[in-house]
Amino acid sequence: MTTTILIPARYASTRYPGKPLATLTGPDGAKTLIQRSWEAAMSVPEADNVFVATDDERIAEASRGFGAEVIMTDEACRNGTERCADALARTGMTPDIVVNLQGDAPLTPAWFxxxxxxxxxxxxxxxxxxPVLRCDPETLSMLIEDRDNGRVGGTTAVFDTDYRALYFSKEVIPFTGGKTFAEGEVPVFHHVGVYAYRTTALTRYIDWPEGRMEKLEGLEQLRFLENGARMKCVEVDARGRIFWELNNPEDIARIEQVLNRDGTL
Structure with missing residues (x-):
């Protein structure tokens, strides 16, 4: 099976304009978020090719500058999944598996x-x-802190006994009522902002209207669930690393701390 990794990136983010070009400083120096995301994708051994998919020339120019191949996409794309579908349509590529590595997750390890x-x-x-990652007490605390302070932080996921996705939310679900949990026992799973799709599923996705829950939560993956598609949550092992996305400017310090403590991925 052939696998293509696409990194959708847009400049006009509502919460954080220009986010892909934000600079993160680690032990290997200062690099933009989009470069760190591309380097993470390039380290995946199963990937046959990697592309940055964007509608913005500033992102495209920066990406070509560090060696990435770029696909220019329609600025009307409302989310990363639509951008991936548009990239395939424009290039005519038909890989068996398409991986959407969101351009705001530079701490995503290759093994995820x-x-x-x-x-x-x-x-x-x-x-x-x-992928989903069982929260450790520190990550659960950060998720709750973000919500308590009115920030939209990480996304959480719930799934059935076969790991079929039931729901995703920007709220912390399931409700824990302020309970404390030991390491390995936290019942909250952090959703990792990566997706793998069949090319046929992407084609159907672009034809479905934006879903009611998708609009309320602002989560693109809910369109699959609202239309009865089969999405699996794959539990991954952090191997001692902390996973966190760049959702808000405040997250830069968090991510840089991890980069400088654990090294690059």
Whole structure:
């Protein structure tokens, strides 16, 4: 099976304009968010090719500057999944598996994507798959802190006994009522902002109207669930690393702390 990784990136983010070009300083120096995301994608052994998909010439120019291949997409794309579908349509590519590595997750280890790709290869009935990570007490605390302070932070996921996705939310679900949990026992799963799709599922996605829950939560993956698609949550192992996305300017310090403590991925 062929696998293409696409990194959708837009400049006009509502919460954080220009986010892909934000600079993160680690032990390897200062690099933009889009470059760190591209380097993470390039380290995935199962990837046959990697592209940055954007509608912005500033992002395209920066990406070409560090060696990335770029696909220019329609500025009307409302989310990363639509941008991935548009990139395929414009290039005529038909890989068996398309991986959407959101351009705001530079702490995504290569093995997260490898596990996701292997899950898609193992279950051909799946339309899509996405990684989830059991929260440790520190991450749960950060998620709750963001919500308490009115910030939209990470996304959480709930799934059935077969790991089929039931729902995703920017609220912290399930409700824990302020309970404390030991390491390895936190019942909240942090959704990792990566997706794998069949090309046929992407084609259907672009034809579906934006869903009611998708609009309320602002989460693109809910369109799959609202239309009965089979999406699997793949539990991944952080191997001692902290995973966090760049959702708000305040997250830069958090991510830089991890980069300088644990090194680059």
């Amino acid at each position: 994507l490898s596990d996701l790709i292997q899950a898609m290869k193992a279950e051909e009935s799946l339309d899509a798959a996405t």
